[in-house]
Amino acid sequence: MIETKEKIWLSSPHMGGSEQDYVNEAFDTNWIAPLGPNVNAFEHAITENLGDGVHVAALSSGTAAIHLGLQLLGVEKGDEVLCQSFTFSASANPIMYLGATPVFVDSEKDTWNMSPSLLRKAIENRILEKGAPKAIIAVHLYGMPYNVEAIKSVANEYSIPVLEDSAEALGSTCMNKACGTFGDIGVLSFNGNKIITTSGGGALVSKNKLFRDKAIFLATQARDDAPHYQHSNVGYNYRMSNVLAGIGRGQMEVLQDRVNARRSNYEFYENKLGSIKEIEFLDEPEGFYSNRWLSCILTPSFEIRELIRLALLEENIESRPLWKPLHMQPIFTEYKNFTDGTSESLFARGLCLPSGSNLSLTDLERVTDCIKKVML
Numbered sequence: 001m002i003e004t005k006e007k008i009w010l011s012s013p014h015m016g017g018s019e020q021d022y023v024n025e026a027f028d029t030n031w032i033a034p035l036g037p038n039v040n041a042f043e044h045a046i047t048e049n050l051g052d053g054v055h056v057a058a059l060s061s062g063t064a065a066i067h068l069g070l071q072l073l074g075v076e077k078g079d080e081v082l083c084q085s086f087t088f089s090a091s092a093n094p095i096m097y098l099g100a101t102p103v104f105v106d107s108e109k110d111t112w113n114m115s116p117s118l119l120r121k122a123i124e125n126r127i128l129e130k131g132a133p134k135a136i137i138a139v140h141l142y143g144m145p146y147n148v149e150a151i152k153s154v155a156n157e158y159s160i161p162v163l164e165d166s167a168e169a170l171g172s173t174c175m176n177k178a179c180g181t182f183g184d185i186g187v188l189s190f191n192g193n194k195i196i197t198t199s200g201g202g203a204l205v206s207k208n209k210l211f212r213d214k215a216i217f218l219a220t221q222a223r224d225d226a227p228h229y230q231h232s233n234v235g236y237n238y239r240m241s242n243v244l245a246g247i248g249r250g251q252m253e254v255l256q257d258r259v260n261a262r263r264s265n266y267e268f269y270e271n272k273l274g275s276i277k278e279i280e281f282l283d284e285p286e287g288f289y290s291n292r293w294l295s296c297i298l299t300p301s302f303e304i305r306e307l308i309r310l311a312l313l314e315e316n317i318e319s320r321p322l323w324k325p326l327h328m329q330p331i332f333t334e335y336k337n338f339t340d341g342t343s344e345s346l347f348a349r350g351l352c353l354p355s356g357s358n359l360s361l362t363d364l365e366r367v368t369d370c371i372k373k374v375m376l
Helices: 019-028 037-050 062-072 093-097 116-129 148-157 209-219 242-252 255-273 302-314 342-349 361-375
Strands: 055-059 080-084 101-105 135-139 162-165 185-189 202-206 295-298 350-353
Touching (some): 037 242, 055 062, 062 093, 062 162, 093 101, 135 148, 148 162, 342 350
Parallel strands (some): 080 101, 135 162, 162 185
């Protein structure tokens, strides 16, 4: 029997120790419901961490938060929403839920996130052809903040609200302000592979308390204030459970430790692989602080990326190509896009390396040794 080497995962959950105490508390007090002390305390912990006067609604997923966020920004059937193309499909799927139309915008090379110049081009084109888009979805990809000031400037010029997809960027900052606090509405994710997790979950963030309150109303089936069940709006079952929020409370206690560990992973990879001229890393622009949710490299070509990926796979090491741009996805190819080839090149040449906060030094050395065998 051939011995299989232990699996190194791309980004596995990492518990801190006190999560079980809060979950047990939910059972002991019989708060097994989509409300309760853990939900309140988890929202408070996020609020304290983000600062800047935000209000937080804990929800069942980041996707649910985007869906509600777009609805709160007034997106309706027939509207257009500008969305970063270089991202996971969950950033754009809620546009479709509402019967609206996505328009995709390519990335800039400095951050891999939405290009302010292409955003302006897209807005001006859509105003001429159809009218102003209803919202902009900008994403902090892999924990790297997007060009906050430039995107905000363009959005303000045309009075278009920004939904800030910070699903991958809890713990990241731009100019010493937390990601998740820059948009009209921010979105967080606590999926199992994120920097902290509640197994499944997310949050809607806004400085506008009315948005937060309306989100909770819609997330709990939009029940009117009446002694009987009465509904004047379509609602959703999107509220986070008290059990999962207990996990979140424990995870928030170790958030900075998780950020430090992932940044340390990135530094290890850069130190060990940075001298290989065919491998590039994404540096932080001045004033940007990335949580380095995933450590990513760029290679000269698709062929070399695949050589590395397959070599890692052979060693039972999980890696993943960078996100396939949404304008290239079969479900979205019919929609307008404003692109210049940046995200297509990143997808073809880029690879995400194992980045979990629970990786050991031995794990990291296995990864880099494998890549060196391919490249040297």
